[in-house]
Amino acid sequence: MWGxxxxxxxxxxxxxxYSLLAMGLDxxxxxxxxxxxxxxxxxxxxxxxxxxxxxxxxxxSGYEGNYTIGFGLPFPVGVVAAGVMGGLLALLxxxxxxxxxxxxxxxxxxxxxxxxxxxxxxxxxLTRGQFGISVIPQPLRTLVPSSNGYLHAYLVMTAVITxxxxxxxxxxxxxxxxxxxxxxxxxxxxxxxxxxxTSALKLKAFVIGGIYAGVAGSLWVHSIGGVHVNQFVAIITxxxxxxxxxxxxxxxxxxxxxxxxxVALREGTRFLDLVPGASNLGRVNPTFxxxxxxxxxxxLLVVVVRVAPDGILPERRGRRADAGAGSRESVAAATEAxx
Amino acid sequence: MSQFLQTIVFGLATGSLIGxxxxxxTLSYGVTGFINFAYGxxxxxxxxxxxxxxxxxxxxxxxxxVAVLVVAGVxxxxxxxxxxPLRGRGAMPLxxxxxxxxxxxxxxxxMGFGAxxxxxxxxxVRPWTxxxxxxxxxxxxxxxxxxxxxxxxxxxxxxxxxxxxxxxxAENDALxxxxxxxxxxxxxxTWVVSGLLAGLAGLMLGATETNVTATMGFVFLPVVFAAVIxxxxxxxxxxxxxxxxxxxxxxxxxxxxSPDYTLAFAFAALVAALLFRPHGIFRGGATxxx
Numbered sequence: 001m002w003g004x005x006x007x008x009x010x011x012x013x014x015x016x017x018y019s020l021l022a023m024g025l026d027x028x029x030x031x032x033x034x035x036x037x038x039x040x041x042x043x044x045x046x047x048x049x050x051x052x053x054x055x056x057x058x059x060x061s062g063y064e065g066n067y068t069i070g071f072g073l074p075f076p077v078g079v080v081a082a083g084v085m086g087g088l089l090a091l092l093x094x095x096x097x098x099x100x101x102x103x104x105x106x107x108x109x110x111x112x113x114x115x116x117x118x119x120x121x122x123x124x125x126l127t128r129g130q131f132g133i134s135v136i137p138q139p140l141r142t143l144v145p146s147s148n149g150y151l152h153a154y155l156v157m158t159a160v161i162t163x164x165x166x167x168x169x170x171x172x173x174x175x176x177x178x179x180x181x182x183x184x185x186x187x188x189x190x191x192x193x194x195x196x197x198t199s200a201l202k203l204k205a206f207v208i209g210g211i212y213a214g215v216a217g218s219l220w221v222h223s224i225g226g227v228h229v230n231q232f233v234a235i236i237t238x239x240x241x242x243x244x245x246x247x248x249x250x251x252x253x254x255x256x257x258x259x260x261x262x263v264a265l266r267e268g269t270r271f272l273d274l275v276p277g278a279s280n281l282g283r284v285n286p287t288f289x290x291x292x293x294x295x296x297x298x299x300l301l302v303v304v305v306r307v308a309p310d311g312i313l314p315e316r317r318g319r320r321a322d323a324g325a326g327s328r329e330s331v332a333a334a335t336e337a338x339x
Numbered sequence: 340m341s342q343f344l345q346t347i348v349f350g351l352a353t354g355s356l357i358g359x360x361x362x363x364x365t366l367s368y369g370v371t372g373f374i375n376f377a378y379g380x381x382x383x384x385x386x387x388x389x390x391x392x393x394x395x396x397x398x399x400x401x402x403x404x405v406a407v408l409v410v411a412g413v414x415x416x417x418x419x420x421x422x423x424p425l426r427g428r429g430a431m432p433l434x435x436x437x438x439x440x441x442x443x444x445x446x447x448x449x450m451g452f453g454a455x456x457x458x459x460x461x462x463x464v465r466p467w468t469x470x471x472x473x474x475x476x477x478x479x480x481x482x483x484x485x486x487x488x489x490x491x492x493x494x495x496x497x498x499x500x501x502x503x504x505x506x507x508x509a510e511n512d513a514l515x516x517x518x519x520x521x522x523x524x525x526x527x528x529t530w531v532v533s534g535l536l537a538g539l540a541g542l543m544l545g546a547t548e549t550n551v552t553a554t555m556g557f558v559f560l561p562v563v564f565a566a567v568i569x570x571x572x573x574x575x576x577x578x579x580x581x582x583x584x585x586x587x588x589x590x591x592x593x594x595x596x597s598p599d600y601t602l603a604f605a606f607a608a609l610v611a612a613l614l615f616r617p618h619g620i621f622r623g624g625a626t627x628x629x
Contacts (some may be wrong), residue, residue, distance in 0.1 A: 035431070104613060283454050
């Protein structure tokens with residue numbers, strides 16, 4: 001019973017962390033229309049930053065294991081540093097990339113995420129490369145002695161941070177800044193002609209997304225207590241995309257819902273082991289079930305785009321926009337038009 | 340000096356491999372207007388089919404030919420089942436759909452064959468020595484294949500009615516239709532040609548890497564993107580030129596800078612190209628409004 005509760009608790013924590021990622025992507029894509037296919041890079045940088053900031057320094061009493069760089073600072077510093085580094089990387093990438101047309105931006109961010117991954121796996125002095133870092137301190141661990149109790153406590157902390165992120169994202173969407181971003185998304189040239197600096201607006205949205213992903217990286221790395229470069233693969237980016245599209249791009253509440261559905265579906269495939277035939281297949285081929293999970297995620301991306309492009313909770317709009325081909329609005333219009 | 344020449348020889352071979360893949364991708368991008376992220380999996384399917392054919396007793400040449408046809412079939416099937424129904428809804432839904440399909444194909448292969456690499460059935464041949472430079476025959480074949488593929492595609496696009504229809508559809512879909520081009524049929528043919536090139540590139544990738552894994556195409560894809568964008572999207576000659584720049588650049592970087600960052604050099608070239616020549620080395624239009 002308590003075991004199940006702990007399992008549920010860690011799943012909700014994971015869903016909340018994915019919610020932060022999804023809200024970050026939602027500011028970039030849902031509001032500003034930026035196709036960020038490299039979100040995982042900001043997540044990775046946040047995770048490593050927070051790990052390195054909080055690890056006890058070499059030679060100190062808390063030192064155990066195998067890494068060389070640690071600052072021994074408290075967890076809150078790690079979270080903030082992760083957000084700052086995620087934002088800085090987004091600034092660096094975005095300063096060059098946000099001017100690019102939609103699909104070029106997608107390719108550029110995809111390639112940059114790969115560069116970040118290659119860099120993290122080669123710079124072993126910083127990240128321990130293929131060995132990973134395995135003894136990352138967990139915040140306030142000593143205050144909660146039982147390991148199940150700690151899972152619940154961590155969930156509460158994650159919920160508070162994600163809740164704050166949600167409140168900010170909602171305020172942002174309703175603010176003049178959010179409206180300007182949506183205007184850029186709908187028609188960049190018209191927005192520029194009204195005197196808005198559209199590149200600067202897009203860059204700000206991109207950086208905000210990077211900050212969200214960085215903070216998510218920090219929460220994630222301390223929840224599992226270890227980090228390894230191979231965890232940050234492209235499929236993470238596209239799972240977040242699925243959460244955003246499924247929940248409803250442009251709606252912070254929707255993307256949180258989408259993240260919960262994503263995690264439920266993904267972790268639900270674990271129980272396929274209980275199906276008699278599947279467990280046999282799993283024994284013959286140990287990659288069968290993990291691969292099946294990604295088949296499901298890939299298929300869902302295809303299905304959501306085809307049948308429910310607005311997601312479960314669509315963005316609320318005062319007036320239906322009549323946008324050019326290629327924007328989400330024309331997608332919505334095309335599916336709703338009588339054929 | 341001989342190290343430099345050696346690097347150039349390897350660079351030409353790498354560039355040829357990237358080039359054939361880039362031809363197929365840029366062709367489908369130019370005509371259909373979206374980046375097919377599932378393109379890497381077409382290469383993977385080709386290599387897997389060849390491995391499967393040879394292990395079940397077919398001669399290598401027959402297995403390879405069958406594999407290329409299988410890939411063309413898969414490309415056609417994907418278009419019919421997934422891309423065609425989304426026409427007219429812009430590039431974003433197609434882009435996301437192709438990503439979904441990429442993960443489906445990749446993981447279906449892994450479900451079927453597991454994660455262990457399979458040997459690509461390429462015969463081991465002693466490299467030729469020209470002066471002080473080694474030329475492995477596989478790389479010579481890869482280079483020759485690229486030259487032939489380029490020449491055939493040139494004739495197809497410039498000298499046949501089919502090529503004219505494809506170019507017309509790429510230039511302006513609606514206008515082509517008004518002028519009596521059956522654009523849907525033209526798109527189908529484009530997918531077949533793109534699939535044939537992907538199949539060929541998959542063979543070349545398998546022969547170069549000497550083994551077959553479910554992720555080989557996906558990992559290779561960003562390099563192909565780099566060549567396509569350097570060359571200007573939808574430009575076959577540009578794609579081939581871009582591929583040579585990327586291929587030689589990667590080998591030079593690996594030899595003289597750091598072999599750990601070979602792939603990163605390709606992407607750095609891509610990002611640099613996007614920044615300074617956003618319209619491709621030839622033309623295109625990366626910063627054009629949506």
